[in-house]
Amino acid sequence: MLGVKLTIHIIEKVQKVLLQSDVQSKSDRSPVTVADYGSQALVSFVLQRELPSEPFSLVAEEDSGDLRKDEAQETLERITKLVNDTLASDESYATSTLSTEDVLRAIDSGKSDGGSHGRHWVLDPIDGTKGFLRGDQYAIALALLDEGKVVLGALACPNLPLASIGGVNQHPSQGEVGCLFFANIGAGTYMQLLNSSSAIKVQVTAIENPEEASFFESYEAAHSIHDLSSSITKKLGVKAPPVRIDSQAKYGALSRGDGAIYLRFPHKGYREKIWDHAAGCIVVTEAGGVVTDAAGNPLDFSKGRYLDLDTGIIVTNQKLMPSLLKAVRDSLEEKASSL
Ligand SMILES: Nc1ncnc2c1ncn2[C@@H]1O[C@H](COP(=O)(O)O)[C@@H](O)[C@H]1OP(=O)(O)O
Ligand SMILES: [Mg+2]
Ligand SMILES: [Mg+2]
Ligand SMILES: [Mg+2]
Structure with a gap:
């Protein structure tokens, strides 16, 4: 249990870092903010502080390359202040102060390649940065790999309502907001505010009839081919329109039965990273769901920083998976023969 408690502890702390902030563009043209960097520095620092006796390995999204450039000095100072203010607000870390060099080092300790041996933490400091910038859904995703398998996952979704987001009659502005999902292998998935x-x-969800199922996909059409999921769900007989939300909040929502299906088909050439799915995958599987690639194979997190997979990612419950896989196969064949 130490791992799960520790993970929650860190994520609650990181949430405080997430203020409105300037945005930079990375070499793949995706956005990164001082909050992404601050979150990664903080999680990395706290994990190393809490686990001094074991070799530390972290596979995380961001690196300090752009922050080391002369023109980024001011941004780096802002991130350092954000990190230090957060540490100061917590009893156990109030005496810790990081220099700009400490922050760069903490960010760069996320450069591990992971793999099939030993233990590796896997972090997406902000998943769904575009959603974060829009004020929509985003998540902080932390998982632990042990001998290539995900054994622990925590997903903090600060903008996710406690009330279901899967139905048609939604009042997203009402009620409590901010959910944390965590799963420990063999012990189920839990959610708390x-x-x-x-x-x-x-x-x-226990739904068996696709006509009653609703499905999630990316908000961003650039992240997942919406036409393809529409063809798949039509074949399956799904009646509801897609629920489009950002980030691994989709996995969290699915794990508590908000929707029944999550489809993700990135455009050609995009390679999925392990930090985008490790926490979400265990949160859903420990809640009784199934996560596979488009060919029906389980996701393999042991191959390094990337997931080596066939075409897409599909998620649903055990009852719906066989017919969903068939609809996926048929739609992909149709797409291939129309090219
Ligand atoms: N071109 C892209 N295609 C697919 N996914 C992408 C692309 N660019 C970034 N992503 C990543 O997809 C995930 C969000 O997808 P979605 O919100 O659509 O489910 C995020 O992990 C995001 O990274 P990031 O962690 O930087 O936000
Ligand atoms: Mg990113
Ligand atoms: Mg991500
Ligand atoms: Mg990210």
């Missing part, structure tokens, strides 16, 4: 400490066990 970010500002509370009492967790409830969650389960994926």
Whole structure:
């Protein structure tokens, strides 16, 4: 249990870093903010502080390359202040102060390649940066790999309502907001409000009839081919329109039964990273769901920083998976023969 408690502890702390902030563009033209860097520095620092006796390995999204350039000095100072203010607000870390060099080093300790041996932490400091910038959904995703398998996952979704987001009659502005999902291998998935400490066990939906199912996909059409998921769900007989939200909040929502299906088909040439799915994958599977690639194979997190997979990622419950896989196969064949 130490791992799970530790993970929650860190994520609650990181949430405080997430203020509105300037945005830079990375070499792949995706956005990165001082909050992404601050979050990664903080999680990395706290993990190393809490686990001094074991070799530390972190596979994380960001690196300090751009922050080391002369013109980034001011940004780096802002990130350092953000990190130090957060540490100062917590009893256990109030005496820690990081220099700009410490922050760069903490960010860069996320350069591990992971792999099939030993233990590796896997972090997406902000997943769904575009959603974060829009004020929509985003997540902080932390997982632990042990001998290539995900054994622990925590997904903090600060903008996710406690009430279901899968239905048609939604009032997203009402009620409590900010959910944390965590899963430990063999022990199920739990959810709690970010500002509370009492967790409830969650389960994926038991729906067997696709006509009653609703499905999630990316908000951003550049992240997933919407036409393809529409063809798949039509074949399956899904009646509801897609629920489009950002980030691994989709996995969290699915794990508590908000929707029944999550489809993700990135455009040609995009390579999926392990930090975009490790926490979400265990959160859904421990809640009774199934996560596979488009060919029906389980995701393999042991191959390094990237997932080596066939075409796309599909998620649903055990009952719906066989017919979903068939609809995926048929739609992909149709697409291939129309090219
Ligand atoms: N061109 C792209 N295609 C697919 N996914 C992308 C692309 N660019 C960034 N991503 C990543 O996809 C995930 C979000 O997808 P979605 O919100 O659509 O589910 C994020 O991990 C995002 O990274 P990031 O962590 O930088 O936000
Ligand atoms: Mg990013
Ligand atoms: Mg991500
Ligand atoms: Mg990210």
